Every structure is written in structure tokens, then in C-alpha cells.
Amino acid sequence: MHNKEKHIVIIGGGTAGCVAAGRLAREGYRISLIEKDKKPGGKINNWYQLFPDRRRSVEVTDYINKEIDHPLIDLMTGTELDKVKYKNGKFSISTGKSDLGQADAVLIATGFDLFDATRKEEYGYGIYDNVITSLDLENMFHSGDILTTKEEIPKRVGIVHCVGSRDEKVGNFHCSKVCCVTAVKQAIEIKEHIPDSEVFCFYMDMRMFGPYYEELYRESQEKWVVNYIRGKVSEVSENIEGRLVIKAEDTLLGKPIRMEVDMLVLMVGMQNAKAGLNLQDKFGIQTGVNGFFRIRDNHYGNNLSNVDGLFYAGTCTAPMNITDTISHARAAAVEITEYLSKN
Amino acid sequence: MPFNPFVIPFNIGLYFIIxxxxxxxxxWFRDLPRTDKLRMQRGxxxxxxxxxxxxxxxxxxxxRKIFKVNPVLGYMHMSLAFGWFLLILLGTIEADIFGEKHLNPPYKAIFFRFFNPDHGTAGLAKHYxxxxxxxxxxxxxxxxIAIIKRFWSGIVGMKRTANxxxxxKVALTSLWLIFPSRLLAESxxxxAYGSGSFLxxxxGTALAGFLPAEIxxxxFWWLYSLSLGTFFILLPRTRYMHIPSEMFLIFMRNSGVRIGDQYGSCADVQIHACSSCGICLNVCQLSTSAxxxxxxxxYFVKGLKREDDVFDIALNCLMCGRCDEACPVGIELGPLRMIHRRAGDPPKDTMSIWSGYLRLRNQNIQDNGESHITAFQYLKPQPVKKGPEVLYFAGCMTHLTPGIPIAMRKIFEAAGIDFDFMDKDGSVCCGRPLTLAGKDREARELIRNNSDAIWRSGxxxxxxxxxxxxxxxxxSYHLDVEVLHHSQYINRLIEEEKLKLNFLNKSVIYHDPCELGRGSGIYSEPRRVLIHISRLGKSNHEKEDALCCGGSLANLKIDRRKITDIVSDVVEELTLSNPDYLATACPLCKKTFGKADIKAGSEIKDIAEIxxxxIVSEPPEAIELKKRTKLEKVSL
Structure with missing residues (x-):
């Protein structure tokens, strides 16, 4: 098949990169898949269970690994892109270790970084012992124990939504989309682990955008009695016993609240990955005001960049859940196939 | 030659402007408050x-000050101002010595060559x-240079020049015409007469070679006189009014008259003393970064001169004080903006061309009824602990950076100070944000509440x-207690040897917060503290020239994204030397810096955190020993 002569470089071996690589390899293209970490899979490796059905994330990881198990895919882990030359629609790409030769198309699937919670110092991440992020909590689920630093079982847990999302004070205006439902999922999981605990979610809006999300949200209230308080946490301090003191406002009641909790979980938002942003100058690509890569058209060009032959897949263009990331990556494969058949 | 009609435009202009x-x-003098009048009389x-x-x-x-900032620009201003001054002075002397008689009318000096065309061919006159x-x-x-600057401002090192x-523009053209027309007229x-010096x-000889010089x-003598006359007539309504105003301002300032908090004569002199030199444009970070x-x-001052509505401009400012510091005329730009923040949005129907600042004077601090009183009814007397040695007030911003109060607590404890954390469970705002917004009356409610608590603590x-x-x-508090910023207090603890500190072999760049540095003049104490414990380096923006972090509470108009633009530039500039710590002494600066991408290896820290x-921690055995001796004492 003549497709074999065509070479595609995919940068980022997370969900989007791997799914697109599998699709394109099955079309007969030769794929170089570059991943900076030691193993492919990306952020999903850190997650314990996925919303809305709470399946184990390992199942999705297995699916991804099967996708890239193809003779035409050359997976290069622990590798980062070094030099790029672009001439007449062809890319000459080299990594620090080797020269990849000429590529007929490039797919950027560099994903996202979690918001650095220390930037919201008022929430005390890195300052108070029992302030953790949603990622830290997933790690606790993995290990099976949800404990405070004093090795005690928390009786009361607060969850703060929109940490680093929809927050102009940290320069992030966008909604990270998945944190609301993550909070719902994690609240349920906490209640499962510690049935006699109380969980309070502090939210601005509950954005249950996906199928079965609203149902999960309802279940969390009816079955698990998770408390939802509409209002942002303004500041956190620690009292003499080491419990966290939250100050917030219940905007539905119009009253300020002070509350003590044993653990506070910060729902950190998504930002365009630093590793991706480093490619900006190399490829001459643009970012939008939200910091993610700017797609050529919001409705029917959301895999296209401003450079011919360069495509995007996944959360480097906008916050997405796993489902949407997989769809976006498959769409990117279609776009690339179409582009290469024309050129 | 006794008189010629071409001098008439010059004469009209000159006597008008005088x-x-x-x-x-x-x-201006009449409208000054009585105390200021006395100051000026005494002065x-x-x-x-x-x-x-x-x-x-x-x-x-x-x-001199412009020279310091930009030598080319300084030379331009100096050559025009000082040159013109010399030309008038020496011209008057020339007319007096070499003219027909002594004590001539001014036009005889200005147009000396016309009336004495064959003068100066030999002797002293030739040298003169x-x-x-x-x-x-x-x-x-x-x-x-002025012409080049007007059209290609970059050449003289100015990023922007005033529009x-x-x-x-008419006055500028007439000013520009004065000297070339004098040159040509004299030449x-x-x-025609075979006189004149090197220029x-x-x-003249060259021109006379192919032109009828006398005709x-x-x-050109007419043009010279006309451009002078036009310039003088236009002067009061143009930016050149700065020439007489600046002299008045200098005397006013030296006599101790300050702008105060209401629009008055002093403010009016100050806005007219602005020459629109544009130096403030180049130091303003809103312009350079955002x-x-x-x-x-x-532009703010120009708007005031034109009696435009400047309320929005007054609010769109970081109040960092960089332009105050840079202004070569010494106009009190911050206080001037504050006057207009206090005055609020002006009613549009009272605009009057002639009464100038009277309009503004009448609307200073309008009484907005009793509304502020009900708004602050929730303020209850704060509970206080009686008689601590030191009262610690973190402030609301510090509550958003809990690392700082935690560090302060450690420091107090290490130094063995009896302190009370006054706003541990939430603070009543100090009032400064309201003051900066021009809401003095409302701020006073908060000041009263806090003052009361501070006073009761003893x-x-x-x-x-x-x-x-x-x-x-x-x-604004008029407290009977000593007030110290924590950098000053820590410095004192070190000097009194109450605080034992290790040397942290870390490189540090210190950023002066606007309110502490330019705002309160505290530059040395934070530096002394940092030198004591670290390798303190220098950035390109030290002390009075410090940058604003961009997060200032004072700007009530700015888009948050613009703040990110400013802070990114500032952090990049301050971390050029890759310091281990970028230190500041303000929770708001610290918080704002967090918005920028910090280079790997550099960290933002408050001076208290460093x-x-x-702090030299006592080895565990020593603590154990102390406990035991205490117990022994108890058991005894």
C-alpha cells in the first residue's frame, strides 16, 4: 500500500496521541509516537476510577495500549522533540536522541497540565497539611487509604470547585469542564470509603454536561447525602488542633459561613501543557486567549492548526473528558488521512 | 532707524503675555488658602x-533632571530654553552697549541686527x-532634535511622544519658525551689509551671491516678528504656559505649599506647569507592558487643562508612583489623581471655559448623605487581648497568603515576643482600598473601628x-502606638539580637512594593534584613525605580488580562539573574507574582518567610533539657 511511504509524527503519547496513532497505523501510515514520560497513557495513568460509570481507569489504559500495539507504530518513550524544520509542507524533525527524518504530517497531542494549586495560596496547598488536590485524592484511592497526615480518618471533608478555573485572579477565564463531575465522583468515593463522613462541595455552578452526569449528581445527593454549597471558599486557615477552618459564603442563603474540616480537596483545573507550549515557536502555532492552541474553526475545523500539515488532538485545544478526547483523536485521524490523500 | 512697523506683532504679543x-x-495667589498665602509671603x-x-x-x-533621564532630550530642552534665555539676555546687553542709546525698548534688542545692519565688523563688537x-x-x-523627535521619536530614545x-500645533509651528526666520533675516x-559672524x-554672503539680499x-524680519507675536498670544492656551507656570510652581513648592486633597490654586499651577514632555509615558507600565x-x-493633565471628563482616566492607574518619581517638573501626579477620585464623576452641565478650576473646586468631596453609616452598621467592636507587647495586624491580603502570617508567628515565637494576632479570625479592612477609590468617608468608619481595637489593646x-x-x-490613623512594617520590625529584632538567624547561602533579588518604597520611603530595612541572611543581589529596578507588580488595588478599571501582561514582564525582568528567591515584602505583590510563569529554580517569597x-532552631536535646528542668522545678 502506498500509504506506507507516508510518515506521521505524533507528539504526545496520552489518550489522544495513542488513539490517533492506532487509527492512522491501521490506515497504513508509518507513525513515530513521541512521549516524554517513561510509559504511554498520559494523565489517565494517575486516575483511579472514571466518571460517570466509575469504571476502573485501567480498562481504558488497556484499550489505549492495544491501540498502539501495531508494527507501523514506532513508540519512543522518554523522548522529547528537539528541532523542527518546515519546508513545502514537509517537516524535518529530530529528537534529542535521533533524527526522525521527514514527516508528511504532524499531530500535536500534548494534552494538559493540572493547575498548580500553590498559586491559590489562600487555599493553603503546600502550607497546611491536609489540603490536597483531586489528583492527590486519586492517589489515596489507589493506595486504598484516605487518611490525614496524622493518620486519622477524616470525618469531614470539603471539596473546592473551580481551583484555577473561571478565576480571573489567576488569569484563567475558562471552565475546565470536567472538575464538577470529578468532584461528584470523588465525593461519592469518599462516602464509600468512609460511610460516616460528611462531604461538602463548594461550587459556583454545577456543570453536568455529559451523559449520565446529572444522574450521578442526583445520586450523590439522594443516595450519598453529599452537601452542595453554592459559594466560593475565600480563605483557609488552620486552628490549634490542626483542623482546617474554611471561610466561604453561601450565596443561596446570602450568609457567610465558617466551617471546620479535616481535609480539603481542591478541584484543580486544566491548562495547556507547558510541554506543548514549548512547541509554539518551533512550529509557529498560535494559542487563543484561554492559553490552549487556537483551532482553525470552532465548529468544523477543530483539529486544524494555522500550519498546513499540522493537526491537533485532545486537550491541547480545550478541556475535555476521556470520551471527547477519544472522539477528537479519531477525528484528527480522519483529517490527516484526508490531507495526506490530497497531497 | 528709530522704528519699523514690522515690530508691531512682536510688541503686541510681548506686552500681552507679560x-x-x-x-x-x-x-493664583489670591485663590490660595490663607496658610499657603502666608507661606509664600514668608518664602x-x-x-x-x-x-x-x-x-x-x-x-x-x-x-538637569531631563538630562539625567535622557541626555539627548535634555540637550534639546536645554538648548531651546537656556539658549533662548541667553539670546534675550545677551541681546539686551548688546543693544545696550552697541545701540544708539541705553535702556532700549525690548524690540530693539530682539531685532538689533535690523536696526544696526552694519554693526559688528571689528573689535569687541565682532567677538560679541x-x-x-x-x-x-x-x-x-x-x-x-525637536523636529526629529516630533516625527521619529525613537531616535531620541523615546518610545512615545505626547500627542x-x-x-x-500652531504654537509649535510658530515656535519652530522663530529661530530659522531670525537666522535668515539676520543672514x-x-x-547686504557685509557684516555678521561665522553663521x-x-x-549671508552665500545668499547675497545669487539673491537680492536687501529686498x-x-x-523674513516680518516673519520673525509675526512668529514671536503668534507664539506669545497663543501661549496661555497651549502647553507652553508651562514656562511661566513652572517658575511659579518652583517658588510655591520651595515655600512649602502642597497640593492637598482638594482642587485649588496649587493644583491648577501644577497642571499648567506640565510641558507634556512625555517622560511619564515611558515609565508607565500600563503603557510599556499592557x-x-x-x-x-x-494625558490626564492635558485632560484637566482642557476641562475634559477625566474621571475614568483618574481611576485607570496603578498609583504606583513611578511617574511622580520621574516627572522632571515635580508635579504631584498621584495626589492630583486622588483629588479627582474623591471628586467622583463630574456633573456634565457645569462645564465652563473661563472658571477653570472653580468648577472642580466646588465639587470637591460632595456630601453623599448618611448612606455610608448604614452600610457599616455591621461593624462591631473587635475583641482584643489586653496588654500584649506587640499587636500583629496581618491585613486581608495577608490572609490570602497564609505563608506570611505563619512565618511571622514563628518569628515572634523565636524572638520570645509577647504578641497578639489581632485579626487572626478575620480582619476589618484597614480602609486603604476605599481611600484609593476616593471613598474617604467610608474609609473613616473602618479606621474608627480598627483604631478603637488597637487603642483598647494597650x-x-x-x-x-x-x-x-x-x-x-x-x-490616616493618628495612633498613639508605634507602627512598623514587619520588615522594619524584623530588622529591629535582628539589631537587638533577639532573633538568631542562620545565613542561608541563597541568592535573592528584592522587589520594593510601591506602597512601602515610593509610598512610604522604606527601602533600607528590608535590604538590611536580607543582607543579614542571604546573598542579596541587584536588579535593574531598585528603590525609587522599582517596578509595580501590576496587582495594585488602586486601578479600578484595568482588565485582569492586562495585569497578567504587566506581571509577566516584571517577573521576567526581576529574575534575569536567576535568583533562588524573588523576595518582596507585600502579600499583594507575592500573590500577583504568582500569576506569572516563574523560571524553574526561582521562588517567590515574602521577606518574613525567608x-x-x-531561624536557628534549638537542637531537640536542648528543648528536652528545658522541659525537664521545668518539670523538675514543678516537682520541687
Whole structure:
């Protein structure tokens, strides 16, 4: 098949990169898949269970690994892109270790970084012992124990939504989309682990955008009695016993609240990955005001960049859940196939 | 030749401007408050007068401060101002010595060559003529720079130059015409009579070679007189009013008159003393980092002169004080903006061209009824602990950076200080944000509540971590306690050897917060503390030249994204040397810096946090020993 002569470089071996690589390899293209970490899979490796059905994330990881198990895919882990030359629609790409030769198309699937919670110092991440992020909590689920630093079982847990999302004070205006439902999922999981605990979610809006999300949200209230308080946490301090003191406002009641909790979980938002942003100058690509890569058209060009032959897949263009990331990556494969058949 | 009609435009202009300036000065003086009048009267017969003469010479003519900032620009201003001054002075002497008689009318000096065309061919007069040509050449060289600056401002190192209104442009054209027309008029006359020195003489001889010099001279003398006359007539309504106003301002300032908190005569003198030189445009970070280019001090002052609605411009400012610091005329730009923040949005129907600042004066601090009282009814007396040695007020911003109060607690404990954390369970705002928004009355409610708590505690020293709070404690609280910013207090603890600190072998760059540095003049204590515990380096923006972090509470108009633009530039500039810590002494600066991408290896720290890391902790055995001896004592 003549497709074999065509070479595609995919940068980022997370969900989007791997799914697109599998699709394109099955079309007969030769794929170089570059991943900076030691193993492919990306952020999903850190997650314990996925919303809305709470399946184990390992199942999705297995699916991804099967996708890239193809003779035409050359997976290069622990590798980062070094030099790029672009001439007449062809890319000459080299990594620090080797020269990849000429590529007929490039797919950027560099994903996202979690918001650095220390930037919201008022929430005390890195300052108070029992302030953790949603990622830290997933790690606790993995290990099976949800404990405070004093090795005690928390009786009361607060969850703060929109940490680093929809927050102009940290320069992030966008909604990270998945944190609301993550909070719902994690609240349920906490209640499962510690049935006699109380969980309070502090939210601005509950954005249950996906199928079965609203149902999960309802279940969390009816079955698990998770408390939802509409209002942002303004500041956190620690009292003499080491419990966290939250100050917030219940905007539905119009009253300020002070509350003590044993653990506070910060729902950190998504930002365009630093590793991706480093490619900006190399490829001459643009970012939008939200910091993610700017797609050529919001409705029917959301895999296209401003450079011919360069495509995007996944959360480097906008916050997405796993489902949407997989769809976006498959769409990117279609776009690339179409582009290469024309050129 | 006794008289010629071409001097009439010059004469009209000259006598008009003399009368106008005197009248304006009288009105300004008349409208000053009584105490300021007394200050100026006393100043007139004392040191301030002599100081002012010196300052007028150094700043008004030589433009020393502009020289310091930008030598090319300084040369331009100096050659025009000082050159012109010399031309008038030496011209008057020339007319007096070499003219037909002594004590001539001014036009005889200005148009000396016309009335004495064959003068200066030999002896002393020839040397004098050389001097006059030299001065003219000096002015023309400055003029050349001015023309270049107007069209290609980058050449003289100015990123931007002030935009002009129509009358300014006419006045500018007439000003530009004065000296070339003088050159040509004198040259033609000299050419016809074979007189003149290296400039007028040579040019005259050259021109006379192919032109009828005697006939050509006359229209240029008319042009010279007309451009002078036009310039003088337009002067009061253009930016050139800054020339007489600046002299008045210098004397006013040296006599101790300040702008105060309401619009009055002093503010009016100050806005007219602005020459629109544009130096403030280039130091303003809103312009250099955030591309907001219509709110800078020069434009604000211009708006005031034109009696535009400047309320939005007054609010769109970081109040960082960089333009105050840079202004070569010394206009009190911050206080001027504050006056307009307090005055609020002006009613549009009272605009009047002639009454100038009267309109503004009448609307200073409008009484907004009793509304503020009900708004602050929730303020309850704060509970206080009686008699601590030190009262610690973190401030609301510090509550958002819990690392700082935690560090302060460590420091107090390590030094064995009996302190009370006054706002541990939430604070009543110090009032400064309201003051900055022009809401003085509302701020007073908060000041009263906090003052009461501080007074009841009986503490002798009040320490705050926030320069914003510090500034208002110092300026508006009238407390009977000593107020210290934590950098000052830590420095004292070190000097009194109450605090034992390790040397942290870390490189540090210190960022002066606006409210602490330019705002309160505290530069040395934080540096002394940092030198004590770390390797303190220097950035390109130290002390008075410090940058604003961009997060200032004072800007009520700015888009948050623009703040990110500013802070990114600031952090990049301050971390050029890759310091381990970028230190500041303000929770708001610290918080704002967090918005920028910090280079790997550099960390943002408050000075208190660095000090807390350096505290010499007693080895565990020593603590154990202490406990045991305590127990033994108890058991005994």
C-alpha cells in the first residue's frame, strides 16, 4: 500500500496521541509516537476510577495500549522533540536522541497540565497539611487509604470547585469542564470509603454536561447525602488542633459561613501543557486567549492548526473528558488521512 | 532707524503675555488658602526665594533632571530654553552697549541686527557677534532634535511622544519658525551689509551671491516678528504656559505649599506647569507592558487643562508612583489623581471655559448623605487581648497568603515576643482600598473601628505585614502606638539580637512594593534584613525605580488580562539573574507574582518567610533539657 511511504509524527503519547496513532497505523501510515514520560497513557495513568460509570481507569489504559500495539507504530518513550524544520509542507524533525527524518504530517497531542494549586495560596496547598488536590485524592484511592497526615480518618471533608478555573485572579477565564463531575465522583468515593463522613462541595455552578452526569449528581445527593454549597471558599486557615477552618459564603442563603474540616480537596483545573507550549515557536502555532492552541474553526475545523500539515488532538485545544478526547483523536485521524490523500 | 512697523506683532504679543502672566499669578495667589498665602509671603523674603532662583535656573533653563533621564532630550530642552534665555539676555546687553542709546525698548534688542545692519565688523563688537551666532547655532541644533523627535521619536530614545491638540500645533509651528526666520533675516541683512559672524555672516554672503539680499531680508524680519507675536498670544492656551507656570510652581513648592486633597490654586499651577514632555509615558507600565496608552499622567493633565471628563482616566492607574518619581517638573501626579477620585464623576452641565478650576473646586468631596453609616452598621467592636507587647495586624491580603502570617508567628515565637494576632479570625479592612477609590468617608468608619481595637489593646507597637495597611496606619490613623512594617520590625529584632538567624547561602533579588518604597520611603530595612541572611543581589529596578507588580488595588478599571501582561514582564525582568528567591515584602505583590510563569529554580517569597527559614532552631536535646528542668522545678 502506498500509504506506507507516508510518515506521521505524533507528539504526545496520552489518550489522544495513542488513539490517533492506532487509527492512522491501521490506515497504513508509518507513525513515530513521541512521549516524554517513561510509559504511554498520559494523565489517565494517575486516575483511579472514571466518571460517570466509575469504571476502573485501567480498562481504558488497556484499550489505549492495544491501540498502539501495531508494527507501523514506532513508540519512543522518554523522548522529547528537539528541532523542527518546515519546508513545502514537509517537516524535518529530530529528537534529542535521533533524527526522525521527514514527516508528511504532524499531530500535536500534548494534552494538559493540572493547575498548580500553590498559586491559590489562600487555599493553603503546600502550607497546611491536609489540603490536597483531586489528583492527590486519586492517589489515596489507589493506595486504598484516605487518611490525614496524622493518620486519622477524616470525618469531614470539603471539596473546592473551580481551583484555577473561571478565576480571573489567576488569569484563567475558562471552565475546565470536567472538575464538577470529578468532584461528584470523588465525593461519592469518599462516602464509600468512609460511610460516616460528611462531604461538602463548594461550587459556583454545577456543570453536568455529559451523559449520565446529572444522574450521578442526583445520586450523590439522594443516595450519598453529599452537601452542595453554592459559594466560593475565600480563605483557609488552620486552628490549634490542626483542623482546617474554611471561610466561604453561601450565596443561596446570602450568609457567610465558617466551617471546620479535616481535609480539603481542591478541584484543580486544566491548562495547556507547558510541554506543548514549548512547541509554539518551533512550529509557529498560535494559542487563543484561554492559553490552549487556537483551532482553525470552532465548529468544523477543530483539529486544524494555522500550519498546513499540522493537526491537533485532545486537550491541547480545550478541556475535555476521556470520551471527547477519544472522539477528537479519531477525528484528527480522519483529517490527516484526508490531507495526506490530497497531497 | 528709530522704528519699523514690522515690530508691531512682536510688541503686541510681548506686552500681552507679560500682562497675562502677571494677572494669572495674582489670581493664583489670591485663590490660595490663607496658610499657603502666608507661606509664600514668608518664602519671598527668605531662603525659598533664593532656592527657587537656583532651581529655576537648573531645571527651567538647564533641565538637569531631563538630562539625567535622557541626555539627548535634555540637550534639546536645554538648548531651546537656556539658549533662548541667553539670546534675550545677551541681546539686551548688546543693544545696550552697541545701540544708539541705553535702556532700549525690548524690540530693539530682539531685532538689533535690523536696526544696526552694519554693526559688528571689528573689535569687541565682532567677538560679541560671534557669541550671538554661537547661541543661535545652539538653539538651532536643539530645534533640529525637536523636529526629529516630533516625527521619529525613537531616535531620541523615546518610545512615545505626547500627542498635541490643534492650538499646540500652531504654537509649535510658530515656535519652530522663530529661530530659522531670525537666522535668515539676520543672514540676508548681514549679506547686504557685509557684516555678521561665522553663521549669519557666511550664510549671508552665500545668499547675497545669487539673491537680492536687501529686498529678501525684510519679509523674513516680518516673519520673525509675526512668529514671536503668534507664539506669545497663543501661549496661555497651549502647553507652553508651562514656562511661566513652572517658575511659579518652583517658588510655591520651595515655600512649602502642597497640593492637598482638594482642587485649588496649587493644583491648577501644577497642571499648567506640565510641558507634556512625555517622560511619564515611558515609565508607565500600563503603557510599556499592557498597551494602555491614553491614561498616562501627561494625558490626564492635558485632560484637566482642557476641562475634559477625566474621571475614568483618574481611576485607570496603578498609583504606583513611578511617574511622580520621574516627572522632571515635580508635579504631584498621584495626589492630583486622588483629588479627582474623591471628586467622583463630574456633573456634565457645569462645564465652563473661563472658571477653570472653580468648577472642580466646588465639587470637591460632595456630601453623599448618611448612606455610608448604614452600610457599616455591621461593624462591631473587635475583641482584643489586653496588654500584649506587640499587636500583629496581618491585613486581608495577608490572609490570602497564609505563608506570611505563619512565618511571622514563628518569628515572634523565636524572638520570645509577647504578641497578639489581632485579626487572626478575620480582619476589618484597614480602609486603604476605599481611600484609593476616593471613598474617604467610608474609609473613616473602618479606621474608627480598627483604631478603637488597637487603642483598647494597650499595645505599644503595631506590626503589620501589609504595606497597604502600613501606609494608611501611618497617614490616616493618628495612633498613639508605634507602627512598623514587619520588615522594619524584623530588622529591629535582628539589631537587638533577639532573633538568631542562620545565613542561608541563597541568592535573592528584592522587589520594593510601591506602597512601602515610593509610598512610604522604606527601602533600607528590608535590604538590611536580607543582607543579614542571604546573598542579596541587584536588579535593574531598585528603590525609587522599582517596578509595580501590576496587582495594585488602586486601578479600578484595568482588565485582569492586562495585569497578567504587566506581571509577566516584571517577573521576567526581576529574575534575569536567576535568583533562588524573588523576595518582596507585600502579600499583594507575592500573590500577583504568582500569576506569572516563574523560571524553574526561582521562588517567590515574602521577606518574613525567608527569615522564618533562617531561624536557628534549638537542637531537640536542648528543648528536652528545658522541659525537664521545668518539670523538675514543678516537682520541687
Amino acid at each position: 500682562l497675562y502672566v502677571v494677572a494669572r499669578g495674582v489670581v 519671598f523674603f527668605g531662603r525659598p526665594f533664593i532656592l527657587s532662583i537656583k532651581e529655576i535656573f537648573m531645571e527651567g533653563l538647564i533641565h 557677534g560671534f557669541l550671538m551666532d554661537l547661541i543661535l547655532a545652539l538653539i538651532l541644533s536643539g530645534l533640529l 498635541l491638540k490643534f492650538l499646540d 540676508f541683512t548681514c549679506g 549669519t555672516g557666511s550664510l 529678501m531680508a525684510y519679509p 498597551d494602555i496608552t491614553n491614561i498616562q499622567a501627561a 499595645a505599644k507597637t503595631l506590626v503589620t505585614s501589609c504595606p497597604i495597611c502600613y501606609k494608611i496606619f501611618m497617614e 527569615v522564618a527559614m533562617a
